[in-house]
Amino acid sequence: MVKKKKFSQDTVVNIIFHVIAILMILIVIYPLWFVIIASFSNPADVANGKVWFWPKSFDVRGYQKLFEQSQIWKSYLNTIIYTVFGTLVALVVNITAGYAMSRKDLPGRKWINIFYLIPMFVSGGLIPTYLVVKQFGLLDSFLVMILPFAVSTYNIIVARTFFQNSLPESLWEAAQIDGCSTIRYFLQFAIPLSKAVIAVVGLWTAVGLWNSWFNALIYLQNENLIPLQLLLRRILISNESLLGAATGTMAQELRQLSDMMKYGSIVISTLPIMMLYPFLQKYFNQGVMIGAVKG
Amino acid sequence: MKNNILKNVKKHYQLYLLLIPSAVLLFCFAYLPMFGIVIAFKDYSPALGVMGSKFVGFKHFLQYFRSYQFGVTIKNTLVLSLYSILVGFPLPILLALMCNQMKTKMFKKVFQVITYLPHFISTMVMCGLVLIFLSPSSGLFANIFNLFGAKFPNLMASASGFKHVYVWSDIWQHLGWDSIIYLAALAGIDPTYYEAATVDGASTLQKIKYIDIPMILPTAMVLLVLRAGSILGIGFEKVFLLQNVQNIMSSEIISTYVYKMGMQSMQYSLSTAIGLFNTVVNVIVLLLVNLASKKLTESSLF
Numbered sequence: 001m002v003k004k005k006k007f008s009q010d011t012v013v014n015i016i017f018h019v020i021a022i023l024m025i026l027i028v029i030y031p032l033w034f035v036i037i038a039s040f041s042n043p044a045d046v047a048n049g050k051v052w053f054w055p056k057s058f059d060v061r062g063y064q065k066l067f068e069q070s071q072i073w074k075s076y077l078n079t080i081i082y083t084v085f086g087t088l089v090a091l092v093v094n095i096t097a098g099y100a101m102s103r104k105d106l107p108g109r110k111w112i113n114i115f116y117l118i119p120m121f122v123s124g125g126l127i128p129t130y131l132v133v134k135q136f137g138l139l140d141s142f143l144v145m146i147l148p149f150a151v152s153t154y155n156i157i158v159a160r161t162f163f164q165n166s167l168p169e170s171l172w173e174a175a176q177i178d179g180c181s182t183i184r185y186f187l188q189f190a191i192p193l194s195k196a197v198i199a200v201v202g203l204w205t206a207v208g209l210w211n212s213w214f215n216a217l218i219y220l221q222n223e224n225l226i227p228l229q230l231l232l233r234r235i236l237i238s239n240e241s242l243l244g245a246a247t248g249t250m251a252q253e254l255r256q257l258s259d260m261m262k263y264g265s266i267v268i269s270t271l272p273i274m275m276l277y278p279f280l281q282k283y284f285n286q287g288v289m290i291g292a293v294k295g
Numbered sequence: 296m297k298n299n300i301l302k303n304v305k306k307h308y309q310l311y312l313l314l315i316p317s318a319v320l321l322f323c324f325a326y327l328p329m330f331g332i333v334i335a336f337k338d339y340s341p342a343l344g345v346m347g348s349k350f351v352g353f354k355h356f357l358q359y360f361r362s363y364q365f366g367v368t369i370k371n372t373l374v375l376s377l378y379s380i381l382v383g384f385p386l387p388i389l390l391a392l393m394c395n396q397m398k399t400k401m402f403k404k405v406f407q408v409i410t411y412l413p414h415f416i417s418t419m420v421m422c423g424l425v426l427i428f429l430s431p432s433s434g435l436f437a438n439i440f441n442l443f444g445a446k447f448p449n450l451m452a453s454a455s456g457f458k459h460v461y462v463w464s465d466i467w468q469h470l471g472w473d474s475i476i477y478l479a480a481l482a483g484i485d486p487t488y489y490e491a492a493t494v495d496g497a498s499t500l501q502k503i504k505y506i507d508i509p510m511i512l513p514t515a516m517v518l519l520v521l522r523a524g525s526i527l528g529i530g531f532e533k534v535f536l537l538q539n540v541q542n543i544m545s546s547e548i549i550s551t552y553v554y555k556m557g558m559q560s561m562q563y564s565l566s567t568a569i570g571l572f573n574t575v576v577n578v579i580v581l582l583l584v585n586l587a588s589k590k591l592t593e594s595s596l597f
Contacts, residue, residue, distance in 0.1 A: 035424070047433035097318075129324065211417030211419070
């Protein structure tokens with residue numbers, strides 16, 4: 001009798017959990033799906049609430065207008081360049097540091113650790129940092145987007161933890177006896193054995209760079225250098241029409257086109273990450289785990 | 296002795312070579328700006344430079360403390376921050392507890408992939424989504440309300456609605472992702488605990504109460520300390536993007552005010568002073584919360 005009651009209580013709990021989970025899936029997925037169908041629908045139907053589950057009066061003018069804007073192509077290219085080069089720089093800078101700090105025979109390891117940790121808690125703040133960047137002549141340059149802020153203490157810790165846990169010390173000792181130098185060992189043995197952590201750090205950095213706009217807002221004025229996210233700010237937040245001004249009946253038409261361009265720009269800027277993510281999920285999660293071991 | 300150290304360093308010079316790129320960048324762009332903080336105590340003028348500008352002591356701090364914006368920015372920062380913690384701290388834990396008990400492996404997997412997805416949307420796009428969906432004339436919410444013949448309020452134009460928009464859009468975006476760390480902690484629990492509990496006739500809810508919750512408590516405390524430590528360090532990006540003239544009374548926070556004073560009004564010294572005040576408070580709060588957590592639960596950051 002008692003057993004039966006327990007069984008049924010567990011079943012009820014299990015059903016409730018699944019109902020909550022399904023509701024959550026719908027709440028997360030529907031807005032994303034809506035953006036996609038809205039970007040392919042007639043803007044008037046979207047605004048009047050006639051589009052719910054499927055595109056209505058199929059319409060791709062939004063995308064047409066978007067792709068006609070040279071600024072979109074330019075900033076899309078900028079974002080790709082910043083992401084690729086920024087990730088490469090970050091990998092070089094953080095993986096080398098992570099390896100060096102993983103070695104127990106590094107003289108002054110404790111002090112070096114503190115040197116890397118302090119910036120996590122204290123910073124000069126907006127203006128002092130701006131003034132330093134300006135002093136280095138990096139304002140309005142390609143370099144400012146990939147170099148000054150490439151160091152990530154968090155990623156260094158992730159790399160260090162990985163090297164400590166998965167490179168056996170005996171390997172380095174054996175190599176050392178054979179006359180292998182530190183740098184040669186790092187390049188020939190440590191790197192090839194660490195593809196997982198390189199993938200983790202690289203992916204995190206790449207997503208961060210793809211989505212970032214704050215540094216561009218502060219340090220870039222030149223229209224030719226601005227990344228996609230900053231252009232999105234004009235389209236989505238400031239509500240600027242990239243199509244220029246119009247009056248009368250044209251204005252109505254123009255506003256609808258602008259709405260379509262909003263949905264379209266969200267799709268083209270977010271799609272690359274959304275498409276890749278399910279395949280790379282393993283690596284993203286690993287990053288959190290390795291970091292969590294330390295935290 | 297000294298000779299020994301020198302010898303040791305020389306022997307390991309290649310390790311230092313590996314540290315050079317990151318150390319140089321950190322020195323230039325993290326440590327040099329820290330020296331620039333002195334302009335908070337000076338009347339900085341670009342012509343005179345950081346060193347040449349006149350020293351004025353706490354003038355800029357006092358100017359901020361006495362200004363009308365002081366109370367407003369502190370209050371708004373605290374409201375958004377505390378509201379975020381109040382909702383954003385327990386929900387991921389509940390989600391992880393629930394997810395951990397789901398028996399269907401396939402469903403669990405799909406559930407996780409989908410709830411993590413919004414985390415990868417950029418803040419810019421997220422704010423764009425919020426503005427589009429909340430539009431009172433043509434937004435998705437307005438259209439849903441219309442179906443039931445109700446009128447959707449213009450949340451973005453009301454000072455009282457801002458905090459709800461801010462916090463709940465954040466929950467939508469990060470709830471799934473924030474639960475990963477607890478799921479990892481739960482995955483580390485020895486399965487024999489559950490087996491023993493099953494033998495003793497424990498129900499699912501009892502397992503959650505007597506095994507899961509005590510096991511993730513230390514993780515939860517550390518994360519709470521971290522969050523509490525940045526209580527005045529609430530993110531700039533989202534608040535800045537969602538801010539408008541109509542909701543400014545509840546959306547002007549310390550970091551957006553620092554930006555406006557610095558980059559828009561060019562009051563470099565005042566902006567730096569406010570930023571420094573913010574950092575100092577953050578560090579103090581972090582230390583206090585850490586101490587409290589150490590006393591109460593024996594888990595702490597350091």
